[in-house]
Amino acid sequence: MLVPQDVAARARFLREEIERHNYLYYVLDEPEIPDAEYDKMFRELGRLEAEYPLLATPDSPTRRVGAAPLAEFSHLTHRVPMLSLSNAFEDEEVAAFDRRVREGLGVEVVEYAVDPKFDGLAISLIYENGILVQGATRGDGDTGEEVTTNLRTIKAIPLRLHTANPPQLLEVRGEVLILKADFEKLNRQQREKGEKEFANPRNAAAGSLRQLDPRITATRPLTFFAYGLGSVEGVNLPRKLNAVMDYLEALRVPVCRERRVVQGVEGLLDYYRMIGARREGLPYDIDGVVYKVNDLDSQERLGYVSRAPRFAVAHKFPAQEAMTELLGIDVQVGRTGALTPVARLKPVFVGGATVSNATLHNEDEIRRKDVRIGDTVIVRRAGDVIPEVVGVVPGMRHSGAQEYSLLEQYPVCPVCGSHVIRLPDEAAARCSGGLFCPAQRKQAILHFASRRAMDIEGMGDKLVDQLVDKELIHTPADLYKLGMNTLANLDRMAEKSAINTLAAIEASKNTTLARFIFALGIRNVGEATAKDLARHFGGMAALMAADEGALQQVP
């Protein structure tokens, strides 16, 4: 059926508007309109296409929802092979890479385009005259799997390049991944549905992209970042990689914000440290950074060794996960009495440090991960986060591995002997001893003195251990009764530090009401609630006089 001109124009308008909003929402993270408005346009376009099937072009956003399942993926040969990168781990290896490049080009200083090394999976996107016509996985580098329909469901990937003047052929290469926040949400949903959780964002992304049923892929929060080009025809591109990436950005192909241009080996190592420091805060997982010679003619001159370019290298971060043996399980009693099971591990180097203890969180987590003593476990140490046991390697379990029950091991608190109880709606088993329990007492005092609470400098765990073990103090209030004689007689306490500690205790009297309330360590009263309480009541007397009704008035 022929399409009336005004209908065709309306459909074109809707396609462009919807794709512009996809870009605003999925790439720039700056939505302009409410979801309902977007849905309305989407439904209108769907209706027009149902009435006039000729309107359903391959670049229509309605194509993103997924088509009928495939029996299998077909294979295709990449026009230009998708190579791998050689790795560097140490600064010296980076210096050697830069030296080889300088010598190869006969120059003093080399300019590099640098970006994060995304921990996802490599894909190729073919645009013919600006329209996405084919997408494939990397596969073995020579041949990959054709996953066009699945890639079309990824809203960050443009179905049409944003230009009036598209090249005949443009092959965009980059990485499909799942953002960390979306991964947490996805796993929560899997849990609620009673389905298997994914081990990490990379596995989730790979599993989602390699679905034979594109409708499943469409429900997964995949996204995409470009890092380069494959084959190109019918356009004269700039001869610097960073300018090519700017060109892609103008075409509304997602490129990452963290890419930079730097000079020489110092520039490379500064970038590595900068990204390393920001790694935890980045929205996606990375496993290093990639350095590429910025000048494309120089890239060609340098060429390749076997399967890897001489003009690029991946500088990897130390692995954040490692395997080791679980020797036993200890417990720690926290400030609120919670018993935290702590894995005693055969020491292992991970995330840049040797780890011999890692948290197992609580009894349910031990059960959920089916962790047994003697198992080979995976330990994760990421940035400043406390190392944790993320799972076991089931294939390496031997017959002697022992199941563990925290409540059976500890019917009473290992520190004070009070009963251990687990309330039905709580994950933690707790010592019921309260401040009678020296462990809870120590933690309560440490919390009271901590930087964000009363900020008593010098009141660290060694000192608090002694004060509590020698029964010199029982509650935080007792800190204010300490004198010079008591302190100066403690181990490792010189007169000078005793004077300083007393001065810090004295100075802490001059604090804010909010800090003081927070310092008391009341369950569920964190810093924000403490501030609310302080603002509302204005003083201790009013707060102490408040009954339940008065507390409920706090905004």
Ligand code: IVH
């Ligand atoms: S550039 C000539 N840049 O790393 C090779 N690759 O070992 C050009 N990767 O599977 C590759 N982030 O998918 C490049 N910012 C980045 C990357 C990156 C991740 C992956 C790529 C490939 C592997 C190469």
